Amino acid sequence: xxxxxxxxxxxxxxxxxxxxxxxxxxxxxxxxxxxxxxxxxxxxxxxxxxxxxxxxxxxxxxxxxxxxxxxxxxxxxxxxxxxxxxxxxxxxxxxxxxxxxxxxxxxxxxxxxxxxxxxxxxxxxxxxxxxxxxxxxxxxxxxxxxxxxxxxxxxxxxxxxxxxxxxxxxxxxxxxxxxxxxxxxxxxxxxxxxxxxxxxxxxxxxxxxxxxxxxxxxxxxxxxxxxxxxxxxxxxxxxxxxxxxxxxxxxxxxxxxxxxxxxxxxxxxxxxxxxxxxxxxxxxxxxxxxxxxxxxxxxxxxxxxxxxxxxxxxxxxxxxxxxxxxxxxxxxxxxxxxxxxxxxxxxxxxxxxxxxxxxxxxxxxxxxxxxxxxxxxxxxxxxxxxxxxxxxxxxxxxxxxxxxxxxxxx
Amino acid sequence: xxxxxxxxxxxxxxxxxxxxxxxxxxxxxxxxxxxxxxxxxxxxxxxxxxxxxxxxxxxxxxxxxxxxxxxxxxxxxxxxxxxxxxxxxxxxxxxxxxxxxxxxxxxxxxxxxxxxxxxxxxxxxxxxxxxxxxxxxxxxxxxxxxxxxxxxxxxxxxxxxxxxxxxxxxxxxxxxxxxxxxxxxxxxxxxxxxxxxxxxxxxxxxxxxxxxxxxxxxxxxxxxxxxxxxxxxxxxxxxxxxxxxxxxxxxxxxxxxxxxxxxxxxxxxxxxxxxxxxxxxxxxxxxxxxxxxxxxxxxxxxxxxxxxxxxxxxxxxxxxxxxxxxxxxxxxxxxxxxxxxxxxxxxxxxxxxxxxxxxxxxxxxxxxxxxxxxxxxxxxxxxxxxxxxxxxxxxxxxxxxxxxxxxxxx
Numbered sequence: 001x002x003x004x005x006x007x008x009x010x011x012x013x014x015x016x017x018x019x020x021x022x023x024x025x026x027x028x029x030x031x032x033x034x035x036x037x038x039x040x041x042x043x044x045x046x047x048x049x050x051x052x053x054x055x056x057x058x059x060x061x062x063x064x065x066x067x068x069x070x071x072x073x074x075x076x077x078x079x080x081x082x083x084x085x086x087x088x089x090x091x092x093x094x095x096x097x098x099x100x101x102x103x104x105x106x107x108x109x110x111x112x113x114x115x116x117x118x119x120x121x122x123x124x125x126x127x128x129x130x131x132x133x134x135x136x137x138x139x140x141x142x143x144x145x146x147x148x149x150x151x152x153x154x155x156x157x158x159x160x161x162x163x164x165x166x167x168x169x170x171x172x173x174x175x176x177x178x179x180x181x182x183x184x185x186x187x188x189x190x191x192x193x194x195x196x197x198x199x200x201x202x203x204x205x206x207x208x209x210x211x212x213x214x215x216x217x218x219x220x221x222x223x224x225x226x227x228x229x230x231x232x233x234x235x236x237x238x239x240x241x242x243x244x245x246x247x248x249x250x251x252x253x254x255x256x257x258x259x260x261x262x263x264x265x266x267x268x269x270x271x272x273x274x275x276x277x278x279x280x281x282x283x284x285x286x287x288x289x290x291x292x293x294x295x296x297x298x299x300x301x302x303x304x305x306x307x308x309x310x311x312x313x314x315x316x317x318x319x320x321x322x323x324x325x326x327x328x329x330x331x332x333x334x335x336x337x338x339x340x341x342x343x344x345x346x347x348x349x350x351x352x353x354x355x356x357x358x359x360x361x362x363x364x365x366x367x368x369x370x371x372x373x374x375x376x377x378x379x380x381x382x383x384x385x386x387x388x389x390x391x392x393x394x395x396x397x398x399x400x401x402x403x404x405x406x407x408x409x410x
Numbered sequence: 411x412x413x414x415x416x417x418x419x420x421x422x423x424x425x426x427x428x429x430x431x432x433x434x435x436x437x438x439x440x441x442x443x444x445x446x447x448x449x450x451x452x453x454x455x456x457x458x459x460x461x462x463x464x465x466x467x468x469x470x471x472x473x474x475x476x477x478x479x480x481x482x483x484x485x486x487x488x489x490x491x492x493x494x495x496x497x498x499x500x501x502x503x504x505x506x507x508x509x510x511x512x513x514x515x516x517x518x519x520x521x522x523x524x525x526x527x528x529x530x531x532x533x534x535x536x537x538x539x540x541x542x543x544x545x546x547x548x549x550x551x552x553x554x555x556x557x558x559x560x561x562x563x564x565x566x567x568x569x570x571x572x573x574x575x576x577x578x579x580x581x582x583x584x585x586x587x588x589x590x591x592x593x594x595x596x597x598x599x600x601x602x603x604x605x606x607x608x609x610x611x612x613x614x615x616x617x618x619x620x621x622x623x624x625x626x627x628x629x630x631x632x633x634x635x636x637x638x639x640x641x642x643x644x645x646x647x648x649x650x651x652x653x654x655x656x657x658x659x660x661x662x663x664x665x666x667x668x669x670x671x672x673x674x675x676x677x678x679x680x681x682x683x684x685x686x687x688x689x690x691x692x693x694x695x696x697x698x699x700x701x702x703x704x705x706x707x708x709x710x711x712x713x714x715x716x717x718x719x720x721x722x723x724x725x726x727x728x729x730x731x732x733x734x735x736x737x738x739x740x741x742x743x744x745x746x747x748x749x750x751x752x753x754x755x756x757x758x759x760x761x762x763x764x765x766x767x768x769x770x771x772x773x774x775x776x777x778x779x780x781x782x783x784x785x786x787x788x789x790x791x792x793x794x795x796x797x798x799x800x801x802x803x804x805x806x807x808x809x810x811x812x813x814x815x816x817x818x819x820x
Binding site for chain 1: 424428431434465529534535536537538539540541542543544545546547548549550607646662668687689690691692693694695696697698703704706707708709710711712713714715718720722723725805
């Protein structure tokens with residue numbers, strides 16, 4: 001099986017490295033493609049490898065499988081499409097592409113009797129896609145809760161020890177865990193693409209990427225971890241999707257998770273996926289979700305599966321209406337200029353939306369004109385809580401806008 | 411694809427139930443086999459199902475796949491063999507059979523162009539076998555550490571709160587988590603069969619089942635958990651196998667695991683598998699390892715894979731010499747009749763085997779004639795430690811034989 005690698009960056013060169021080291025039976029690197037390929041050239045690949053910057057040369061060649069690692073929608077989408085149309089198989093780690101066009105590309109692959117594998121698109125080194133596709137096909141998965149973005153997990157697990165967001169972000173950038181522009185990661189778009197892919201495989205529903213609500217972790221402050229701890233929780237960026245009678249609920253954003261939940265155990269850049277099945281109960285996968293080598297392991301595993309004629313179980317997904325509504329408890333943190341009557345106003349706004357207050361916490365040691373305190377509310381729809389918070393949005397006593405986060409159960 | 415279910419006990423009836431509920435495309439139950447089948451008959455299976463106690467009838471029939479859930483070596487081995495020889499595929503959850511004869515049966519399947527799947531043989535509802543086979547084939551796995559027996563995990567995690575072994579065992583038996591004769595579970599034989607199967611798939615080595623050293627959890631006492639806690643650890647039945655330059659090290663037995671290790675998080679009957687890859691680092695799988703439904707999910711997933719023509723990646727394994735030696739720290743708990751010179755004697759016996767003492771702990775509140783204390787030693791071979799303990803085995807000051815357990819690193 002001749003393999004052409006498109007994109008010789010961190011992951012692409014790791015794929016080549018592992019293939020050269022492990023020499024899996026029946027797999028041969030035939031081409032390596034990169035823009036300005038001359039400067040990418042290395043001396044440790046087999047001498048027969050053709051280094052090229054001409055995609056059409058690869059398409060015309062005897063390459064059987066193309067590994068797309070250039071990322072982004074364009075031109076990756078065109079290249080994968082043309083690969084499949086030529087009856088060649090494709091392996092990709094491109095979450096953006098698979099989230100947006102996976103169903104269509106799967107169909108294209110079937111039409112041309114080719115295969116499309118993307119085990120590297122979600123949680124790189126953790127075999128969550130093969131695990132779900134091959135190993136849990138016999139269950140009816142009803143819920144996914146995941147930590148799907150290593151950057152956010154690094155930032156939030158560092159903030160646990162009291163460090164401010166801005167400091168940890170800088171540290172993450174210095175270590176290469178975060179981009180100069182961290183938007184994709186911290187605002188949830190990266191995790192959202194992965195959640196859409198997992199929902200397709202596990203819940204068998206096709207979700208529109210843009211329809212999934214995302215909230216940023218930027219608004220989380222170090223003091224929220226103190227309150228979370230008092231509640232027996234910590235804070236993680238959670239991507240959650242759940243089957244409901246009338247569709248699917250899904251969201252991505254900072255969330256309180258109980259200390260006793262496996263989701264609270266993840267540290268650093270670790271990823272974790274918890275799926276709940278009707279028959280098998282909860283299953284947890286965790287490990288290193290990103291980085292050159294772990295992601296390359298997923299790519300090479302897909303190549304080995306192809307070389308062994310082991311095609312993934314291809315289960316149909318259906319379109320589903322999507323909502324951001326979960327009936328969950330919520331955490332709301334206010335920072336106020338203390339005056340009499342604030343709690344009464346907040347309680348009134350919540351009562352108007354029929355939301356019950358669960359508890360009220362105030363840690364000592366803050367100034368009266370910048371006083372944080374936390375209200376937790378009983379399970380309610382996020383939309384009702386937003387409406388309640390809008391009722392008090394203009395109040396003079398708010399020193400800054402309140403932040404609300406859902407709380408997962410144990 | 412016509413499916414015959416052999417054995418209509420807890421797992422067999424769960425398999426039938428899930429197939430009737432989910433109706434996976436292309437799968438039809440054709441036969442249900444059980445001894446005294448009349449009393450097993452239920453009214454919720456399709457009317458076309460043939461209920462039989464004649465295996466040969468199934469072999470002659472149009473059944474394409476046989477699901478073997480009778481367990482044990484005999485007659486299960488004969489039936490699986492005859493199934494494969496007839497060119498039919500087999501799905502089994504029989505860990506004993508696959509541990510002892512898996513390599514041979516895999517070969518037989520290949521010869522007859524049939525397939526043998528056994529995702530249910532290890533950690534039932536956790537897709538560890540498909541995860542390793544499909545998802546981590548592209549890595550070089552060098553180490554497996556697992557909690558592979560739910561009964562032991564239930565017992566040991568309950569003992570954490572200070573309850574004695576005998577009490578917890580009775581409770582486990584009452585709840586149906588432990589057999590009347592718990593030998594297979596508590597003495598490690600069940601976990602050992604699973605470790606041998608995982609070693610074949612993950613480490614690609616064929617181990618003789620009997621060659622893997624097993625130690626019983628019966629000797630662990632509630633007080634050991636107190637000492638373990640002082641050491642930042644807890645105690646779990648660990649099944650561990652590791653590739654070494656000269657073969658494989660493997661053992662099963664009670665082990666100190668750091669509180670910060672995922673292995674310490676497992677509670678109740680949960681199973682957990684931690685694999686370490688040269689490229690992808692550590693990956694953790696956890697979930698419900700046993701019970702009718704979780705095990706049935708693994709069986710049904712294998713059936714769906716067969717129905718979709720998705721064969722597992724079949725990677726060769728090699729025979730390997732096996733040893734029980736790991737260079738690990740060890741915990742040794744003594745119970746003594748206190749007299750002067752005991753520590754000097756122990757230190758002398760250890761020194762004679764060139765083992766360094768790491769620390770010595772003694773909790774207050776025990777009587778002088780039945781005084782427990784703990785010695786931890788620096789990394790050493792288990793055999794050297796055994797020799798050292800044999801040197802003092804006859805000492806009059808020993809109130810009972812010492813217990814030693816390896817300690818895993820973080």
